[in-house]
Amino acid sequence: MKQASKLFLTPDAADKASYIEMMTATAQAVAAAMDHPHAYAGMEPYTLRDAVHTDEMLPEKGSDFAAILEEVKARILPNLLRPMSTNYMAHLHSPALLESIASELIIATFNQSMDSWDQSPVATEIEVEVIRNLCKMYGYDEELADGVFTSGGSQSNLSGLLLARDWFCNTALKWDVKKSGLPENFRKFRMYSSEIAHFSMEKSAHLMGLGYESVVKVPVNDAMQMDLAALKALIAEDVKNGNLPFCIAATVGTTDFGSIDDMKELRKLCDEYGMWLHADAAYGSGVVMSKKYAHRVAGLADCDSITVDFHKMFLLPISCSASLVKDKRNFDALTIHADYLNREEDEEDGYINLVNKSMQTTRRFDALKVWMSFKMRGAEGWSEIITRCIDNAAYFYDRLAVNKDVEVFVKPEISSVVFRVLPLPDSKEDADTVNKRIRRELLHNRGVVIGQTVCKGHVSLKFTLLNPLLTHEKLDELLSLILSLR
């Protein structure tokens, strides 16, 4: 056999053999690393830092792949966090479904770039199809709606809110932000989101030139949803003061509690005041897949834009997200033509250049992961996965609610449960200290990674249940373990 180039996968048989050999060796090393159930091996930050310290990142002479893989096996693989472990429930951070890892191999190998058709011919057409089907799935009119894959919920939120701002300026103020920048009265712009909405609201407001002060934080009710009476009062107050309400951002699944804002009522307010309704469904977008629970997010169809994250409830590898828009004409805000990339004449001849809808230029073929996984598991398979996660949270909540050693706060609408452990009667530590200590103890000594947040002023523990392999027995076991550490 001819010498392999050792650079790329090429038509050459020797290169194909090296490709298969390297991928196989990698897959074997990864599989072999899965030999214990821990979510994390436990090393503390300073120890881990010392263990990987190197001044030899770029040695004068390289080594062969096998030697590098050995080093990865020794130093990196054992210390990687394992989101696939049933001992992991800290964040909206999911294990990756097997078929989607295969998708990643295709995505990386062919390295399509989704900005222009000539860099991603069939990939562009697949993304268009996936987006069209997603629009339908969320209740949009597929002829009028559109969307684009993004790097994550934060970018999808920025994209939705930017379209909201430009739509408001175009329609209410007859002002073209794209051409002329912000109008003079931009300091009066107001958007509303719950006080427990994701911080990407404020970040987006900053990036859009409106600043944090444009984001009105609406108090939440006992169910951790935006309080509608408070929201109405805040809007009325703003209108009275000459401010310009332009958008409500509903959170469809808050990061900590999974609580869902009332989209039907928010829609009415948006219509009354001429506002855009954005849905940050980075978390809750997955609920649509559960035949049992989809009705909880039916209001998404009433929103003008939707943030969907596939790297949370949908169990696809990072990154994978989409920004959907009910009226595709609003994407004009993100269109700019470049002679070298997305010529206007291309479109007339049927070449779709997806960069026209995107903040990113070079972009991954993440739509393939959705395409392969949806086709492989079907509506039934998907419904089982999502329903199980939501049922698990309901089960765990019920267990906590009857346990006098813990306090649990909100009945989960999706799959997150926030609670705190109450100290033993003779404990010398206060409750906050006990809860913090237990989380650290689990992380470093028990291989269990759970979340921590603050609820109603108390340090609390959080189970974010995204792993359908979790069983009721396992949840009971974890609760016993946690209580035993008091």
Ligand SMILES: *Cc1c(COP(=O)(O)O)cnc(C)c1O
């Ligand atoms: C995770 C999350 C985001 C941010 O999404 P990324 O994909 O991490 O950028 C936004 N909103 C909510 C409600 C989230 O839970």
